[in-house]
Amino acid sequence: MQQGAARDxxxxxADRLKAAGLTYDALTTYAGPRRLTLVVDGLPAATPDREEELKGPKASAPEQALEGFLRKTGLTRDQLVExxxxxxxxxxxxxxxxxALIPGMVDQIVRTFPWPKSMRWGSGTLRWVRPLKRIVALFDSAVIPFEIDGIQSGDTTEGHRFLGSGKPFAVRDFADYRAKLEREFVLIDVADRKLRILEAAKKACDDIGLALVDDDGLLxxxxxxxxxxxxxxxxxxxxFLDLPPEVVRLSMKVHQxxxxxxDVAHIGLAPHFVVVANVEASDGGKALAAGNSRVLSARLNDARFFWDEDRKVGFGPWQEKLSGVTFHAKLGTLADRVDRIAALAREIAPLVRADPDxxxxxxxxxxxxxxxxxxxxxxxxxxxxxxxxxxAFGEPDAIADAIRDHYKPQGPGDSVPTAPLTVAVSLADKLDTLVGFFAIDEKPTGSKDPFALRRAALGVIRLVLENGVRISLAEGAVSAALAAQAGIQxxxxxxxxxxxxxxxxxxxxxVLLRDQGKRHDLVDAVFALGDDDLVRIVRRVEALDAFLATDDGANLLAGYKRASNILKAEEKKGALPTGMVETGLPNQPEEETKLAFAAAAAATAVDAALETEDFAAAMTALAALRxxxxxxxxxxxxxxxxPAERDNRLKLLGQVRGVMGRVADFGQIAG
Structure with a gap:
């Protein structure tokens, strides 16, 4: 909520300053557990004088029109200019x-602040996330006086609730505010707090030959x-180190x-932890460390209980329990979902060189x-x-790894599995999710994606591309997923x-290719061909991108668009001429003959290149047409x-468009 509050x-x-006509050089916000700070640099002393000219009716217009204009402007007839x-x-x-403008702005911001959670404190009318104690409002080192819900603005604040002096103190400007707060044990910038945590935590670990386990989210x-x-x-x-390390880390992170x-010398965790306190204890933190150690032991004892009890049960009883857990009202139970994923994984396995069983x-x-x-x-x-x-139950490593990693990748920064068995199960899991929710018309809308279907689709794409999986999305993946859902309404x-x-x-x-610097219109141009092999599509896009970056590519695109526009215009008049392009006609220009032979040669070369999926060679063949x-x-x-010349030339342009259209739909490309 803090970083969201800083952005809000x-x-x-910024919106209110702009609406008031106030310019500024820079606007910075800071958020922490007890204070929210806004600093605006370069504010002028006042808004500029403004002069606005409004056009009114003609001088000869009816009296009613003139009266309406005068009411709108607040002027009299003799104040108008003709x-x-x-x-x-x-x-x-x-x-x-x-x-004079700032009090109203601050009042509006405070009273309409979009906290995700807020409540009314005491007998006032203000709703806020926590009780609002003080408001420091300064401009040119002078207090801007106003009051919000009984809280009067001023130039005084207070420091850390435990380490500070306990006495309010006055500040002159932001630099003074920041410096005095730091002397009172308050760092208002989250970047400073992070740096302090990292430096001190790493030093504490280094001093005993250990290393901190990085965790940006926890930081x-x-x-x-x-x-x-x-x-x-x-x-x-x-x-507790005989527990799975993920269990130990999560117990530490989530609960405490x-x-x-x-341990730097060995793989695995060390029997230590780092807790971040909000005080500098007189004993160096020994009592705090001991107390937190006792709490952690209690948490890890709970984890040990689950670890020991789970290993007594086994997969059989758990699988039976899934029959009583609803996955979605229209998609059946979790057991139904498992049946679908298993059937789909068996179908996909040969495509990724995995054993179907x-x-x-x-x-x-x-x-x-x-x-x-x-x-x-x-x-x-x-x-x-x-x-x-x-x-623990004796399953082969390959199956254990597939179970462990089948949710991957869960985000753009997550690793992509490469083991064939894992890829098969992961693809089946994500395809079942996608196709199932599309089948019951639960598709993402706008920014809403409650079932994480965008993440699932991106996961499928990354699995396919990074493992070079040659699969038809329509005939292979989606149709197989639909077949597995045959019993679902x-x-x-x-x-x-x-x-x-x-x-x-x-x-x-x-989205994925755009993040890699590729143009989205090139994806449209390739998808328009009806190809649904993602590996082949990306190779086409990469070759097309490289081709269009050359002079030959850019000029040929312009030529394609010119030819296409001519053909579209002629199509409106009637059907385009069909048949073979003729050469050697009486008075036929040399340029027409050369283009006819070049188009025929390019068609042969392009077909050969596409047959072997050598898309760079296909682009080279097109370059010869430029x-x-x-x-x-x-x-x-x-x-x-x-008429005969016109028909022959239209057929020639159609042939050029057709040859280029075998590589991509150039009509979809901007430029």
Missing amino acids: LERMA RDGVLFAVISQKGQSTA DEVAGLAEWPTPILGDMDPQ KYFAVR QAEKAARLAKADLASGMVGEFPELQGVMGGYYAR RAVDELSVQTEVLAFFADRLK APVDAFFDKVMVNSNV
């Missing part, structure tokens, strides 16, 4: 002082919990906000840990615990689902008065 404060302040028979009102507005969280963060190294009972510590078995076990005690306590460990339990027919899912994949692929096309348009009149 910046946005709301030019060329038209009346104008010139309205002058004196600038307002900045100090963000603890930097928002303390105004003067003080890392303290604590000890953990070594007996502790950083884990690892193993793929089906791994898929049937992949969701079992959802019924385990450990995953019930730590949902973040789904899959991970399944992998540990699979090894669907709101739309299979062809509609297939079309919608393919369009969804195209949109996600555009000079003949340029010469043709330069020297030849397409719409000849001789």
Whole structure:
């Protein structure tokens, strides 16, 4: 909420300053556990004087029209200016002082602040996330006086609630405010708090030959919990290190906000942790460390209980429990979903060089840990615990790894599995999710994506591309997923689902390639060919991108668009001529003949290149058309008065468009 509040404060302040006509050089916000700060540099002393001219009715207009204009402007008839028979009102507005405008802005911002959660405190009317204690409002070192819900603005604030002096103190400006707060053990900038945490935590670990386990998400969280963060190294009972390290780390992170510590000399965690306190204890933090160690031991004892009990149960009872858990009202239970994923994984396995029997078995076990005690306590460990339990129950490593990693990739920064068995199960899992929710018409809308279908589609795309999986999305993946859902009631027919899912994949692929610097219109140009092999599509896009970056590519695109426009215009008049392009006609220009031979040669070369998926060679073949096309348009009149000449030239342009259209739909390309 803190970083969101900082962004909201910046946005709301910028909007109100702009509306008031106030310019500024820079606007900066800071957020912490007890204070929200806005600093505006370069504000003028007042808004500029403004003069606005409004055009009114003609001087000869009816009296009613004139009266309406006078009411709108607040002027009298003799104050209007007449030019060329038209009346104008010139309205002058004196600038307002900045100090006079700020109170209203701050009041609006505070009272309409979009906290995700807020409440009314005491007997006032203000709703706020926490009780508002003080408002410091300064402009040019002078207090801007105003009052909000009984709280009077001023120039005084106070420091850290435990380490500070306990006495309010006055500040002159932001630099003074920041410096005095730091002396009172308050760091207002989250970047400073993060740096203090990292430096002190790493030093504490280094001093005993250990290393801090980096966790950016936890760092963000603890930097928002303390105004003067003080890392303290604590000890953990070594007996807990026989638990899976993910369990130890998650117990520390989720329940206690502790950083884990690892052994530099050996793989694995060390029996220590780092807790971030909000005080500098007189004993160096020994008592704090001891107390936190006892709390952590209690948490880890709970985790040990789940670990021990789960290993007594096994996959069988868990799989039975999934029959009683609804996945979605229209998509059946989790057991139904497992059946679909298993069938789909078996279909996909040969395409990724995995064993179908193993793929089906791994898929049937992949969701079992959802019924385990450990995953019930730590949902973040789904899959991970399944992998540990699979090894404990004697399953092969390949199956255990597939269970552990089948949720991957879960985001743009997550790694992509490469083991064939894992790829098969992961693809089956994500395809079932996508096709299932599209089938029941639960598609993402706008910014809403409650079932994370965008993430699932991007996961499929990354799995396919980074593993070079040659699969037809329509005939291979989506149709197989639909077949696995044969018993599910669907709101739309299979062809509609297939079309919608393919369009969804195209949109996600555009996002992915755009992030890599590729143009989205090139994806449209390739998808328009009806190809749904993602590996082949990306190769086409990359070759097309490189081709269009050359002079030959750019000029040929222009020639294509010119030819296409001519053909479209002629199509409106009637059907285009068909048949073979003729050469050697009487008085046929040399440029026409050369283009005919070049187009025929390019067609042969392009077909050969596409057959072997050598898209660079296909672009090279198209590049040979650039000079003949340029010469043709330069020297030849397409719409000849001789019908035979006109028809032949239209057929030639159609041939050029057809050859280029085998590589991509150049009509979809901007430029």
